[in-house]
Structure formats: C-alpha cells, structure tokens
Amino acid sequence: MKLDNLQPKKGSTKRRRRVGRGIAAGQGASAGLGMRGQKSRSGAGTRPGFEGGQLPLYRRLPKLKHFTVINRKQYTTINVGKLASLPANTDVTLASLIKAKIITTNDGPLKILGDGDLNVSLNVKAAAFTAGARNKIEAAGGSCEVIEESASQKPE
Known part of the structure; x- marks a missing residue:
C-alpha cells in the first residue's frame, strides 16, 4: 500500500458541510x-475574465490578424520567373544574384518564391523555398539546396 493508492472505502460518503447555520456549526x-464585498454576496459572482474594471487580459492582447510578429524572419525574396534569364547550369546564390544585378538589396537570407515560369536548369542554393518554387526548379532539371544562414547573409 502506498500513499497514492489510499482512497475511501467503496460506497462510503462524507457528510456535506452545512455553512451559515450558526457559530456552533x-x-x-x-x-x-x-x-463584505462582491464575493460574499449571494447570486452570480463576476463573469470569467473580469478584472475589477481594469481592462481585461483578453482585450489587452492583440486580435488574431494583423499584429506584428516579434523577431520575424526577414528574407530577400525573388520569384522563379526572374531566374529564367540566367544561363543553364548556373549556381544561384544570394551573392551571385547581387553580382548579376537581379537583386539590388540584401534584406537577409535568400528565399525563392514560385511565381513565373522556368525552363533553364539551375543549381539554386537558398535559405528557403516555397513548394511551388521547388517543383518548378526540379521540373526544369535543376536542383534545390537549403543552406543555413551565415553572418554574411544577415542584413546590416
């Protein structure tokens, strides 16, 4: 027998406490x-979430849509259609795209988006790919390689 196994005998009941029936009870x-006060009165107490008149937590928090994400990941984005102008079997990285003047600013690690058509096989190395972009690059005979963010790719 252990303490966590202890329980009253089956079928036994304990008499309920009769409150408010004199000092002897x-x-x-x-x-x-x-x-005195609100919680000592009969009837319903306060509704769930009520904080005594202070603006309650559920109203202080932002709604589900349109509030800014803290520490949001910032990417340099480019669509697959922009990569179609590159020659076949080129290694595509953030540095090579800046050198080719397809991208003008470094806003963080490279992310490839799926808008546009691609008919050239490319070896793309980026931090992230959308599913559509990955399908289009591989359908054109290219390869997608996910690389980790390095200090050189982070925005200044």
Whole structure:
C-alpha cells in the first residue's frame, strides 16, 4: 500500500458541510465567505475574465490578424520567373544574384518564391523555398539546396 493508492472505502460518503447555520456549526454567520464585498454576496459572482474594471487580459492582447510578429524572419525574396534569364547550369546564390544585378538589396537570407515560369536548369542554393518554387526548379532539371544562414547573409 502506498500513499497514492489510499482512497475511501467503496460506497462510503462524507457528510456535506452545512455553512451559515450558526457559530456552533463552525462556519456560521458569513459562511467562510469573509465580511463584505462582491464575493460574499449571494447570486452570480463576476463573469470569467473580469478584472475589477481594469481592462481585461483578453482585450489587452492583440486580435488574431494583423499584429506584428516579434523577431520575424526577414528574407530577400525573388520569384522563379526572374531566374529564367540566367544561363543553364548556373549556381544561384544570394551573392551571385547581387553580382548579376537581379537583386539590388540584401534584406537577409535568400528565399525563392514560385511565381513565373522556368525552363533553364539551375543549381539554386537558398535559405528557403516555397513548394511551388521547388517543383518548378526540379521540373526544369535543376536542383534545390537549403543552406543555413551565415553572418554574411544577415542584413546590416
């Protein structure tokens, strides 16, 4: 027998405490609810979430849509259609795209998006790919390689 196995005998019941029935009963007068105030009165208490007039938590928090994500990942994005002008079997990286002047700013690691058509096989190395972009690059005979973010790719 262990302490976590202890329980009353099957079928046994304990008498309920009758509060507010005089001082001899142990919980007389205020019935354990304290002296005065909202929580000592009969009837319903406060509704769930009520904070005594202070603006409640559920109203202080932002709604589901359109609030800014803290520490959001910032990517340099480019669509697959822009890569079609590159020669076949080229290694595509963020540095090579800046050198070719297809991308003008480094806003963070490279992410390839799926808008446009591609008919050239390319070896693309980026931090992220959308599913459509990956399908289009591989359908054109190219390869997609996910690379980790390095210090040189992070925006200044």
